[in-house]
Amino acid sequence: MVRAEGLVKTHHGEGAPVTAVRGVDLTVERGEFVAVTGPSGAGKSTLLHLLGGLQKPDSGRIWFDGACLDPYGEARWAVLRRRRIGIVFQFFNLVSNLTVADNVELPALLAGRGPKRARADRAELLAELGLTGKERSMPGELSGGEQQRVALARALVNQPDLLLADEPAGSLDSRGTREVLRLLSRFHARGQTIVLVTHDARMASAADRVISFFDGRIADDAALEPGAPGAAARPGRRGGGVAGVLELRD
Numbered sequence: 001m002v003r004a005e006g007l008v009k010t011h012h013g014e015g016a017p018v019t020a021v022r023g024v025d026l027t028v029e030r031g032e033f034v035a036v037t038g039p040s041g042a043g044k045s046t047l048l049h050l051l052g053g054l055q056k057p058d059s060g061r062i063w064f065d066g067a068c069l070d071p072y073g074e075a076r077w078a079v080l081r082r083r084r085i086g087i088v089f090q091f092f093n094l095v096s097n098l099t100v101a102d103n104v105e106l107p108a109l110l111a112g113r114g115p116k117r118a119r120a121d122r123a124e125l126l127a128e129l130g131l132t133g134k135e136r137s138m139p140g141e142l143s144g145g146e147q148q149r150v151a152l153a154r155a156l157v158n159q160p161d162l163l164l165a166d167e168p169a170g171s172l173d174s175r176g177t178r179e180v181l182r183l184l185s186r187f188h189a190r191g192q193t194i195v196l197v198t199h200d201a202r203m204a205s206a207a208d209r210v211i212s213f214f215d216g217r218i219a220d221d222a223a224l225e226p227g228a229p230g231a232a233a234r235p236g237r238r239g240g241g242v243a244g245v246l247e248l249r250d
């Protein structure tokens with residue numbers, strides 16, 4: 001589904017430049033659920049942003065569904081994000097002055113779906129995510145867990161090939177976390193390809209595969225047994241095993 005080769009990214013902020021991603025090769029197959037875990041500052045979010053085209057690598061290449069994105073300008077990435085990549089963030093990033101319904105319909109309309117289809121898709125997803133009745137609410141009137149479900153509906157409304165999730169339960173309580181986990185697992189069971197950045201070992205254990213990120217590099221890449229409760233995993237593809245991976249949380 002997505003392949004990255006030799007990704008490097010240095011941030012130039014206020015202080016000294018920080019190289020957050022230092023030469024990453026990664027392939028995510030269609031239908032895979034990959035968790036990226038690792039200590040704070042390891043570069044996980046930067047990697048996710050590169051995969052979603054939210055940031056550009058300094059070097060390296062990304063293929064999406066077989067097509068190299070190198071030559072694509074920002075406009076091409078924007079189309080891809082609109083139609084084929086859904087993204088959820090820790091702090092939801094909903095449009096605060098739009099209703100729940102409008103937040104979810106907007107990406108469908110931007111992707112060129114007619115209003116009728118956008119309404120139908122939005123209604124179906126909100127029902128599935130337990131949000132029927134909240135259509136006219138404003139995001140600020142919802143709980144964190146509800147807002148994240150709206151964000152998930154927004155990310156999924158165009159049936160993206162790839163869902164990127166950056167700490168989607170990072171600001172939720174344990175109930176909200178369980179709910180997000182349940183929903184990600186449900187969509188994955190239907191074939192949704194997911195790349196999830198998380199500090200939460202329980203969330204990571206729902207994935208097929210856990211990538212441990214450390215100091216801008218992949219330190220370990222381990223397949224999990226289906227349904228295994230995190231620690232019970234096959235040996236890592238590159239050695240190390242998942243038990244160590246799940247310890248790499250801060």
Ligand SMILES: Nc1ncnc2c1ncn2[C@@H]1O[C@H](COP(=O)(O)OP(=O)(O)OP(=O)(O)O)[C@@H](O)[C@H]1O
Pocket residue numbers: 011012013014018019020038039040041042043044045046047
């Ligand atoms: N826009 C930016 N400008 C400057 N430095 C940045 C920027 N974004 C990230 N960094 C730095 O790059 C490094 C990696 O950050 P990143 O957010 O990718 O790590 P992370 O593993 O996702 O961390 P966390 O788990 O705390 O979110 C950190 O040192 C961070 O301070």
